[in-house]
Amino acid sequence: MIFLTRRATFSASHYYWNEAWTAEKNEQVFGRCANRNGHGHNYTLEVTVAGEPDPVTGFVVDLKWLKDAIEREVLAAYDHRHLNLEAPEFAKAIPTTENIAIAAWNRLEPAVTKAGGARLSRIRVYETPEIFAEYRGEP
């Protein structure tokens, strides 16, 4: 089994806010991230797929295809966007790094599965070089 990772970057704004809470509780739990005017990050997305190399091409997956799929399924929706206001999955869910990793998985997984050959293994999202979240498709 080979694990292959493709990295991509996107820049987006967001804020953390739970509508079920008071303003005081939001500010207490989320601190500066609760500023309703939003703030932004340069995110790095790492997409890892797993599979056996094709006996003819030697590829687990065609990297150009994976690059295009990441751009089409994830970057088109997130890059230079306000995640709370423009990505439908964050109309209710808070766009934390954890939830972005899960949402990117949900966006990409059908395309990877449909292409055949490899399975999506891991999505890692760096919010800054020091902070990241990861989703491995676990329930």
Place this chain on the structure above:
Amino acid sequence: MRAYFGRRYMLSASHRLHADALNAEENRAAYGKCNNPHGHGHNYVVEVLAGGPVDEETGMVVDLGALDASVQTKVLDRFDHANLNLDLLFANRVPTTENLCKAVFELIEDSIAPAELVQVRVEETENNFFEYAGK
């Protein structure tokens, strides 16, 4: 849904690799430059990986403030700008990065509940790093 949250910290410390069970010549053979009696130092990167269900109210696996506070008090305050050989944890074990990695895991293991400590990675330089995921 189970997800993972990772955080990277930096600490600078000195150490000397020297095993009391080996004689001077054997220590030099085993550890080379790292056996220099005066010690040497590194900028270590400590990467902590926590796992657990994503909290439905906060969207988070672990409270970043609580994780930072735990690592600060238990690890960074203890090892940053210190000589690792003089720490009691290394009284009977050589402060290799393998052993530092295990020590960091054990120091913070019980303090990030309800999240679970999944792995600690310690990068000694840009070219070598060590990972420990518990027993």
